[in-house]
Amino acid sequence: MNDQHNPEFKPTKTVPNTHVDLSDIINLFDLEKRAAEIMTKMAYEYVASGAADELTVRWNRESLDNLKLNPSVLRDVSQLDTRISLFGDELPYPILIAPTAFHKIMHPEGELATARGAGVASATYVISSFTTTPLEEIAEVATQPLWFQLYVQDDRSLVKDLVQKAEAVGCRALCVTVDTPVPGIRNRQDRVNFRLPDEVKAPYMHGLGDQKKLLTWADIDWLNSFSNIPVLLKGILNPADAEQAVQAGVSGIIVSNHSGRNLDTVPATIDVLPGIANQVNKRVPLLMDGGIRRGTDVLKALAQGADAVLVGKPVCFGLACGGADGVSKVMTILRTEFELAMTLTGRTTIASIDRSVIWKPA
Ligand SMILES: Cc1cc2nc3c(=O)[nH]c(=O)nc-3n(C[C@H](O)[C@H](O)[C@H](O)COP(=O)(O)O)c2cc1C
Numbered sequence: 004m005n006d007q008h009n010p011e012f013k014p015t016k017t018v019p020n021t022h023v024d025l026s027d028i029i030n031l032f033d034l035e036k037r038a039a040e041i042m043t044k045m046a047y048e049y050v051a052s053g054a055a056d057e058l059t060v061r062w063n064r065e066s067l068d069n070l071k072l073n074p075s076v077l078r079d080v081s082q083l084d085t086r087i088s089l090f091g092d093e094l095p096y097p098i099l100i101a102p103t104a105f106h107k108i109m110h111p112e113g114e115l116a117t118a119r120g121a122g123v124a125s126a127t128y129v130i131s132s133f134t135t136t137p138l139e140e141i142a143e144v145a146t147q148p149l150w151f152q153l154y155v156q157d158d159r160s161l162v163k164d165l166v167q168k169a170e171a172v173g174c175r176a177l178c179v180t181v182d183t184p185v186p187g188i189r190n191r192q193d194r195v196n197f198r199l200p201d202e203v204k205a206p207y208m209h210g211l212g213d214q215k216k217l218l219t220w221a222d223i224d225w226l227n228s229f230s231n232i233p234v235l236l237k238g239i240l241n242p243a244d245a246e247q248a249v250q251a252g253v254s255g256i257i258v259s260n261h262s263g264r265n266l267d268t269v270p271a272t273i274d275v276l277p278g279i280a281n282q283v284n285k286r287v288p289l290l291m292d293g294g295i296r297r298g299t300d301v302l303k304a305l306a307q308g309a310d311a312v313l314v315g316k317p318v319c320f321g322l323a324c325g326g327a328d329g330v331s332k333v334m335t336i337l338r339t340e341f342e343l344a345m346t347l348t349g350r351t352t353i354a355s356i357d358r359s360v361i362w363k364p365a
Pocket residue numbers: 049050051101102103104131132133152180237259260261262264292293294295313314315316317319
């Protein structure tokens with residue numbers, strides 16, 4: 004069992020400690036352990052928890068763990084090329100920072116620290132609609148591409164204003180989250196009575212889930228009609244919805260179960276990925292998230308059809324433990340592990356990572 008599922012990890016302190024020595028953080032599981040010790044209980048529970056019985060949270064990890072790798076030997080692995088191109092930008096490696104809400108409950112510098120950490124690690128950062136820092140301020144400190152995650156809230160004129168603001172500050176893509184018409188059953192958050200502290204504001208959070216105007220395919224047409232940046236759908240879990248997304252003219256798809264935070268008992272994303280990749284058949288870029296904690300996980304996701312992956316919880320834990328340094332440490336650990344996984348499987352380019360990297364019984 005991975006450390007993250009050890010029931011003995013209980014957050015013990017109530018006051019955030021943002022001056023943590025990161026030198027003995029060797030992998031992303033170490034970081035979660037450290038975060039559990041130093042974060043406020045409310046913030047830790049918010050980040051670490053999943054929906055209901057957390058079965059999907061567990062399956063995301065188990066399914067990745069259960070895939071075995073099939074290395075090819077005696078290839079020249081002296082030069083690696085991990086670059087990918089997405090919507091006209093070159094990314095030095097195929098790992099992005101997933102959108103996560105409310106960074107100021109994790110670290111006082113909030114999203115500014117995340118953007119700075121992303122800059123140091125040369126990572127693209129997808130800003131959440133529920134950022135606790137205005138977009139202009141994040142854009143000011145960012146040195147790497149920013150994307151924007153959109154929650155379509157009830158007041159559609161505010162939604163349009165927000166998309167236009169994201170474009171105006173230079174966001175390069177819009178990830179429309181489609182798996183959260185209402186938030187899931189979050190027992191652990193309920194137990195700690197999760198709420199934003201008075202001093203923390205989410206300036207673009209207005210009305211998700213009061214069920215007046217739920218998001219439908221018609222809204223995707225509407226967003227596509229005025230968005231000047233590529234529109235991706237985040238939260239697709241089956242080939243039929245992926246097909247409908249492509250037919251609707253979206254520019255990309257993110258296979259995601261929201262880290263198991265919304266509908267418990269949906270499958271692991273790595274398990275649904277191959278079917279969706281077959282259906283999409285490279286017509287649009289396919290990204291995936293959910294449980295990526297090791298470089299080998301990134302390799303497995305690419306082998307199963309993803310063009311890139313995103314990481315959520317580890318970035319939150321990195322932010323909580325070390326602000327920008329913690330965020331860059333997460334991305335650097337994962338990037339380094341991914342490069343090693345490529346080297347040790349004999350795959351030196353992203354294009355060479357195909358399904359043959361996954362071991363199958365003879
Ligand atoms: C604390 C937290 C907050 C999140 N907030 C958002 C959000 O505001 N918008 C969104 O689309 N997804 C949100 N997500 C989901 C992430 O974007 C992403 O799908 C997921 O975290 C990836 O899985 P991983 O955390 O196992 O890496 C959140 C996830 C976490 C852990």
